[in-house]
Structure formats: C-alpha cells, structure tokens
Amino acid sequence: MCPSCEPAAAANGNGASNGASNGANGSAKGKDANHDGFTAIESKVHKNVSPYQPVGDFLSNVSSFKIIESTLREGEQFANAFFDTAKKIEIAKALDDFGVDYIELTSPAASEQSRADCEAICKLGLKAKILTHIRCNMSDARLAVQTGVDGVDVVIGTSSYLMEHSHGKDMTYITNTAIEVINFVKSHNIEIRFSSEDSFRSSLVDLLSIYSTVDKIGVNRVGIADTVGCASPRQVYDLVRTLRGVVSCDIETHFHNDTGCAIANAYCALEAGATHVDTSVLGIGERNGITPLGGLMARMIAADRDYVISKYKLHKLKDLEDLVAQAVEVNIPFNNPVTGFCAFTHKAGIHAKAILNNPSTYEIINPSDFGLSRYVHFASRLTGWNAIKSRASQLNIEMTDEQYKQVTQKIKALADIRPIAIDDADSIIRAFHLGIKTGKEVELLPNMTAEEKALLAEKEASVTGKRALDEITEPAAKKVNNGA
C-alpha cells in the first residue's frame, strides 16, 4: 500500500460514496476518471481511515522522534548571538534539563574560544549527548575528536550552487573525503553523522548515491538539510520517504524557516520515517532561523501528547526561551507558539462562550501542560454575555441572564467609544449590579467625560435589542419551522 495515498484514498472513497448519496459528485467522477482505478481499489482497503486523524503510517516516527538541539551551533550563527563561555554552559544545562537528546556545538575550527567552549561543555557530564558540527575535511575532524564530544556532525554542500560557488569540489572528491573523514571519526569510537547541505537543490541521484555509500561504511545518521528554506511539506515527505528506502541508518533533518514551513517540514519528515529533528530555541540561526524547539513541541504534543509529556519538561519551555531571548537580545515574538503573550487568549464572544463551556472547543493544546494559563478577553466590543457572566461570577456577582445581556450591551457600547481596560469592565458590572440592588440609577464609570457619556447614550439608543448577544437567534429557527 502507498502511505501517501492512504488517507486521500480513504477520503476519496468516502467522498465518492457520500457524494453519490446526495447526487452531487459529478465533478468527483470527473476527477476520478483521470485517476485510474485508484478510488475503487484503495477505498475497499481503507474504508475506515479518515483524513483528519493523524495519518497512521508504517514509516512514521511522530511518536518516537529525537531532538538535536542546535542553539549553540546554528543558534550561534544568528545575527545577534554572542555567547560567552558562561552563557553557553548555562544554556547547555538548561537544554539538558529540558530533556533534549543531543546538544550540537559550533565547530572547534571556528575559533580558539569555540574549541575551548566545546571541551568545557563536554566536561559538564550532561545526560544529553554532545555533538560538534564540522566541515567535511580532515583538519576539522582531527580538532573535533580531540574535544571529547560524543559525536561529530559532518556536512558538505552537494547542490550545484554550492559545488560551484562554495567549496568548488565535485561528487567524486566529496565522496572520497567523506569516506576518509567518516572512517577517521569512527576509529575514535564516537557517533558520526554525514549530511548534505542544501539537499533539496541537490541531484537526487547524487544524494542517494553518497547516502547509500556512507550508510554502507556505517554512519550513525545521514542528514537532510533544507539550508535555504525552499522545501515544501510534500517535497520533504517524498524525499525523506525515498531516502528511508535506501539507507538503514537513522535520518536527521534540518529545516530553515525562510518560507515559514520549518515546523511543518519537520513534522512531515517524521511522518516519512526521519528519526531526528534539528531545533534551536526560538528557532534562532542563519537568516530567520530553523525549526524552533517550542513550536515543534506545540506541533508534536498535538500529535502525541503522551510521548512529548513523558520525555520533555514542557513547563520549563518559557524559562528556556526567556534565557535565550535575553542572551541574544530579542523579544519573544508576540505570536510565538505556546509562549506568545496571546497564545491562549480568547476574545470573540462566540469563542469565549464555548471556551468557558469546554476549552477543547477552541484549544488543541492545554496551556497547563506548559505551566501556563488561559485568558478569556471580555473587555472589548467583540465580547459576549457569556464571557461577562463568567467574569461577574469571578466578582461574586449574580444576576439574571437578561441583566447580564443588558450590562454586556453597555460594555460593548463603551468599547465602541474607546479601548476599555478590564478594570473598566469590572466597574461597569459592579455599578450595574449596585444599581439593580439599590433600584437607583448608578453612574457606570466614575472617570467618564461628559462627551463620552453623551456618545455612550447615543450608542445605546442606536443599538437594536439583543443583537450579537445570542449565538443563534430565534427568527431563523422560526422561518425554518414555517418550512422553506
């Protein structure tokens, strides 16, 4: 069977049969005409597979992936990164504590300090294995094996671009050098990974040829690297799946984020049989970086929560990101997965209502898994009376639903005039409630200008009843009952 086909086939099967049942799959039949025997054969085999469940694939390592954390290698290539020895050690310890499988360090050939730092981190005795990342040549390899690392990640450019404009060597030279370097590193009984660079713009024949050669001489991992960030998810799936059929060693993957696909590409690589994913904290690296550790955690916990939670200390993610963000002097992006300031903030009334009933309605990730909490935003023109009702109960204020709807209308009207703070909304709720209890007209906000009061009165007058307060209004229901 074809893993790529499986879900599409099943879906197409359901789709066709279902389409038939309501007589609207003319175009489906049109498509299938170009699609010889595909629906017929496959839908019989997989009639129960559905496309919106994680794809159950005999190649998939989605539930058994390992992380090679490269904040101290790729991350050091980030424009703002300057890690002194103490900071590198602090970051290495934090990564180890978080639970990453490998920590990759800058080549000892990069500078004298890089070599000394590499040795220092190897001496820390961390649980994580320590790797260093070198060019495919013997002088770098000799330096690397002297540092005390658990393994060496070797890379060389294989794209026509890099062969012509970077190192200027051909595939024969690359292969011979690779064999020499690999045998040298293996002779020191440490792990060796051989990776191409810019894999997605390299000749497929060249790639498979050199990978199968280094696999035969016993590398621990081969690496696929989207060095320029050009790959798309299905291209990644296809290339990794092909490679999975050619080598028996582990497959490491490295994705740059120039076109925003680094997390998705890593996920598809794991689906296709890759075993290791390179990450960096906040994704820092050359240009706009690589697959971010936190973003990958978000993707993987949605796919296999048990595996991710059993392996990584997710509640330490925010501290880890803050540590690195401060070290390279950047802010956590406002829209960062999981730790972005609004990652678990719900605003629209229709969202807030459902979230209050059951967070799963609008959350695929439970913030408490990361030691974070959810926030329902109720002080805006988009709020709904369910959010206000829940806020009132937090303030120990009880009213009827009709009264909640009235005070919500006042809050929405005020939000139309100017941005309102949570305090403003709370004041209005309290004042409105006081007014009901005392039976007197109470000023909703003490700090309102005469102009604002006039505008507010105008707004309220212009608002037609309970509009926007009910999720489904009556008229629609009625007309349906009247038949149409």
Place this chain on the structure above:
Amino acid sequence: MCPSCEPAAAANGNGASNGASNGANGSAKGKDANHDGFTAIESKVHKNVSPYQPVGDFLSNVSSFKIIESTLREGEQFANAFFDTAKKIEIAKALDDFGVDYIELTSPAASEQSRADCEAICKLGLKAKILTHIRCNMSDARLAVQTGVDGVDVVIGTSSYLMEHSHGKDMTYITNTAIEVINFVKSHNIEIRFSSEDSFRSSLVDLLSIYSTVDKIGVNRVGIADTVGCASPRQVYDLVRTLRGVVSCDIETHFHNDTGCAIANAYCALEAGATHVDTSVLGIGERNGITPLGGLMARMIAADRDYVISKYKLHKLKDLEDLVAQAVEVNIPFNNPVTGFCAFTHKAGIHAKAILNNPSTYEIINPSDFGLSRYVHFASRLTGWNAIKSRASQLNIEMTDEQYKQVTQKIKALADIRPIAIDDADSIIRAFHLGIKTGKEVELLPNMTAEEKALLAEKEASVTGKRALDEITEPAAKKVNNGA
C-alpha cells in the same frame, strides 16, 4: 494517476534504480515488499519527476491562488486589536493598494460601530471586493446585506465540540439554516461563502454532505477552517483534495497557527485544489493567529515568482506590516519571514563566502523583490576571510589573500574576547593595511584596554595558522590523492 503518489513514486523509482546501481537498496526492496506493485507501476510512468521540484499536480492552484485578507475581521479578534474607523479605513486602503483580492470585515452584528465601519469601507470604492463574516443565522444575514458588501462569508461550527458546547444545534438544523441564509443572500445578488468551523474535527460525512448540498444551491465558495490549529499538511492536502472531488465551487481555506503550520497548510491546500487562502497582516487573530500575509508571500514567491510579482506590490509589504504592528502595539517578530531584521543576514564564514559569489547559494528569496537588501555579517568569531576581503573592497582597501587571512585571524581573535561592532572590524582592517603600507606596527584598535591587548596577544599565539579560513584544507585532498 495519484497526485499524492506522483513524486514519491518517481523518487522511489529513481531511488530504487540508483540504489541498485550502488548495490545498497536492500532496505528499499524490503520497504517495497510492503508496497505492492507501487514502485514498478508508478516509476515507469513518472521516471522524470523529482521530489525537490514543486510538485506538478493537475489539482494545484499554487500559480493561481487568491487572497481573502482578514486583518479587519480575524485580525480584530487579536487580543491587542482596537481599530477605530480611521485606522480601519487606512488599513483597508493599504491592503487594497498591496493587491489583495478580498478584504473581510467584522460582522455588522458584532457592534453598532462595526456595522457603521463596514458601510464606510464599502463606500471607499476599492478594487478589492469587500466581504463581511457572519454567523449562520437570518438576523446577521439581514444586517450584512444592508451594509453594501460585495459578499458574505457565513460560518457555523460543525465539530461535535461546537455542536455540543457552542450553538447546540444538530446537522439537520445547520443544513436547514444554511439553505435559508444562502438563498436569502443570493437573492441580493452578492457573493456567498459557506464555511464549517473546526473542519478538521468535524465528521467527514457531515462535511461532504453539507458542502455538496450548498454547492448544489449555488454558493460561490465553500470554506475549510482549521479553527483550532490542529491540522497537519498532509491531512490538509487529503481533506481539500477529497472536497475538490465533491464540489464544483471555489474552495476557501483558513488556518490557525497554534502549532506553527498555518503557512505550510495553506500551501498544501492550494496544491490540493483550494482556490482562496485567508490571511491577516502578521497573522494577527484569535490566540496566536492565522496564516500571515507576508509569510504566505514568502512561501508562494519561492513556488511561482512570476505570478506573485505580477499580482502583489511586494515592496509595500514592510510598510503594511509596520502600519498594522503599530496599530495593535506589537513589534515585528525578529524572525518574521522576509521583514524580520535578520531575514537576509548571513553570518557564518562559509555562508558569507558563497553568498558573495552567488546569493542563490543561501537565498531562495531575492530581498530586492521586496525592496529590501542583504547584509553579510562579518564582525564575529564565525566570520571568514572572504567576508573580510569583500568588506575591505567596500573600504577601497586592497591586500593579498594571505594578508586578508591574517587580518581575519585578528578580527576572529578579538571577537573571541568581546562582541565587536562593524566599526571595530573596519578599524582593524584599516590599521592592519596601514601597518603593511608604512611597514610599521600599528595599534589595531585605539580603544583597547591593556587587559584586552594581553588577551588578544595570547589568543593570536594560541591560534594554529590558517585553520577555519579555508573551506576545504589541503591535507584531506592530499591523503585522498595518496589513495584510500
């Protein structure tokens, strides 16, 4: 033929044959044993397709997609968003000028001001079509058609979560209401889109059933919405591809970014036959938002530069993002695609050398397409002599390669001691060059402390020759020539 299979099949075909040629595809054969007749059949058909070219798919709209820009709807649901009328109009005009096909606005049912703003924007006479986004009920629909919009986007939750915890209605009620609302909107001769909410957690049978029903009664678009951000790229491809076989109308897609896949999912949806993608500037929206306009541009220009450049004013992207970022009081994320401050910064020596020879080596996107420029970072311990040589030429300084390597070593040594500014690197280059010309020992940096000078001397002494300055060193080459 099966579009999902196409590249994998081809790749597997090449892979297998190539594997055979170097006798290492035992495991490939092993895999293919589980994969009945797949390689044999497909590789004959597609022997020339390669997996790292964009997938040529008869379903794909990668070269003909349209954008529904939702900064003024989804974006208004961002925690920090409060757009007054003037700001909404400014943003709408900027989006129209950029070239988006549609601009989607908050429901007129949300608040009185929302209704008034919707009418105001409809009166602007923009090239882009104006849409408003409403719940699937008649009272919202009546308000919508009175605003003067070109079309209405209708949405209703179809997942078991939303049916139970949000609106509490069943599929029969949803279908009847949908038919009534759609016929009502169509009777006003404006566009109508019907979308499910949380599509990837809805029953496939329910989805295909209601989509084929609304397709029959003539909606312009059906919508797939990953409301919770749970979908992965191959799930998206499979569901959209299935839907493409069931409906004949356009397919709009909406992806949240909770697990960092919003751009990739949009791309895979287009590959599967979707026609429209929802975006917002910087991706602002509920929680951490949706597919960002700029990130999608980066993804699409890498896939079809001609189409993207012909349609959108890319050089206005940065101003557009700055406008919205200021309006919602956030910073442009440091790692934002294209406009992030380091998106086109190259640091490692090996990268810098190649970039200077040919930018395509490490750039899939040409910054000048966006009116931006590239920066090669040379003031760090990771720099290489090629970067220093290029900087020297910018300073009109000529030296021999050996001299460039010497001064580079001094810059790397200084960078080991403390972060160095571009000015520092420039001073060193100038001082070193002056020293050569005058034949005198010149102080490299005027502002160095005695302690720093001592450290620097120590560093330089400890550095062994030209290490890290050549991309491929001689010893490796020699030993290969000696045969091994």
